[in-house]
Amino acid sequence: MPIFRLLLVALAALTATVIAFPRSVPNGIGHLGSLAETFLPWLALAVPVLLGLAWWRRSMVGALAALVPTAAWLAQFGGHLLPRGDQPHHLVAVQHNVSDENADPAGTARKLIAARPDVIGLEELVPAARPTWDAALGVEYPYRTVHGTVGLWSRYPLAEAALVDIRPHGVGPDWNRGLRAVARTPQGDIAIYVAHLPSVRIGLEGFDSVRRDESASRLGAVLAAEPVDRILLLGDLNSTVDDRGLRPVASLMAAPPRDFAFSWPARVPLARIDQILTRGMTVTKIRSLPRTGSDHLPIAADIRL
Structure with a gap:
C-alpha cells in the first residue's frame, strides 16, 4: 500500500x-x-x-x-x-457566568427570568453591580445569598448559607468562589452549591489545568461529606464533565443528558463548561439560553425530584 x-x-x-x-x-x-x-x-x-x-x-x-x-x-x-420532548419535572435551574465586564446586568437578569427558573446560580459578580442584580432579581427571587463573586437567588427560602472554601494552594483569602445553601422546597430540602473553578490556559506547555484540578478536588471533598441527600451543583467548572480533571466532582454527581448545549465562548460556543449537576435528582433536559452581556451563554435545566 x-x-x-x-x-x-x-x-x-x-x-x-x-x-x-x-x-x-x-x-x-x-x-x-x-x-x-x-x-x-x-x-x-x-x-x-x-x-x-x-x-x-x-x-x-x-x-x-x-x-x-x-x-x-x-x-x-x-x-x-435526536429530538427530546419535555418530561415531567419539579424544578428549573439556571447557571450563568455573568462576566465581571458585563455592561448590562439588568438586561441579563431579564433574560434569565424569562426561562422561569426556580433557582439561579451566578458567577463573576462584582460589588458595583450587586444593587442592580438585587433589584432585577429580588421581586421574583426574594431569597438570595452571595459570597465573594458567586451568588444564589431562589424562589424558596434558603437556610445554612455559607462560604465554601475551594481555593487552590497559594491563593489568598479574598478569592471566594464557592457557596452552599439549603433550599426549602415543597418537595423537601436541597443542598445547592454554586462554584467557579479557576480558569485553564492553553499555551506552549500544553493545557494548564493544575489550579482548576486542585480546586475541583477540594470541591469534591466537600460534596462527598454533604449530609443532605439531594444536591444541586451550579457552576462554571471551566471544562466539560468528560474532562478527567473534574473526576473528583463528576464521579459524585449525575451528569445531565448528553446534548450540544454549549455555553462558551458565547460568540461561537464550542463546549459546555458551565454545569448543572445533581445527586439524588435527575436532570431531564438541559439547554442553552439566549446570549446576554457575558462571554458565556446561560444554561438551564429541568430537574425531576
Whole structure:
C-alpha cells in the first residue's frame, strides 16, 4: 500500500481511537488528555479533512477509512442529534457566568427570568453591580445569598448559607468562589452549591489545568461529606464533565443528558463548561439560553425530584 494511503488509514484509526476511548490519551504531557476530552465532539472535523485528502489522491481506501471515525463519533454523540420532548419535572435551574465586564446586568437578569427558573446560580459578580442584580432579581427571587463573586437567588427560602472554601494552594483569602445553601422546597430540602473553578490556559506547555484540578478536588471533598441527600451543583467548572480533571466532582454527581448545549465562548460556543449537576435528582433536559452581556451563554435545566 502506498505510503499516503497508509498515512490516511493511520490518521483515521488514531482519530477513531481518541473519539471512542479518550481516556487512552495520556495526561502526563501538557494535560493533553484533558484537552482532548474538553473538545472531543469537534474531532468530527477530522472526517471532512480525511475525505478531502482521499478525494485529492483518488484513494478509495482512504475514503473508506474515514468512515471509521465517523462511526465512532455517531456512537458517542449521535444521540445528541435526536429530538427530546419535555418530561415531567419539579424544578428549573439556571447557571450563568455573568462576566465581571458585563455592561448590562439588568438586561441579563431579564433574560434569565424569562426561562422561569426556580433557582439561579451566578458567577463573576462584582460589588458595583450587586444593587442592580438585587433589584432585577429580588421581586421574583426574594431569597438570595452571595459570597465573594458567586451568588444564589431562589424562589424558596434558603437556610445554612455559607462560604465554601475551594481555593487552590497559594491563593489568598479574598478569592471566594464557592457557596452552599439549603433550599426549602415543597418537595423537601436541597443542598445547592454554586462554584467557579479557576480558569485553564492553553499555551506552549500544553493545557494548564493544575489550579482548576486542585480546586475541583477540594470541591469534591466537600460534596462527598454533604449530609443532605439531594444536591444541586451550579457552576462554571471551566471544562466539560468528560474532562478527567473534574473526576473528583463528576464521579459524585449525575451528569445531565448528553446534548450540544454549549455555553462558551458565547460568540461561537464550542463546549459546555458551565454545569448543572445533581445527586439524588435527575436532570431531564438541559439547554442553552439566549446570549446576554457575558462571554458565556446561560444554561438551564429541568430537574425531576
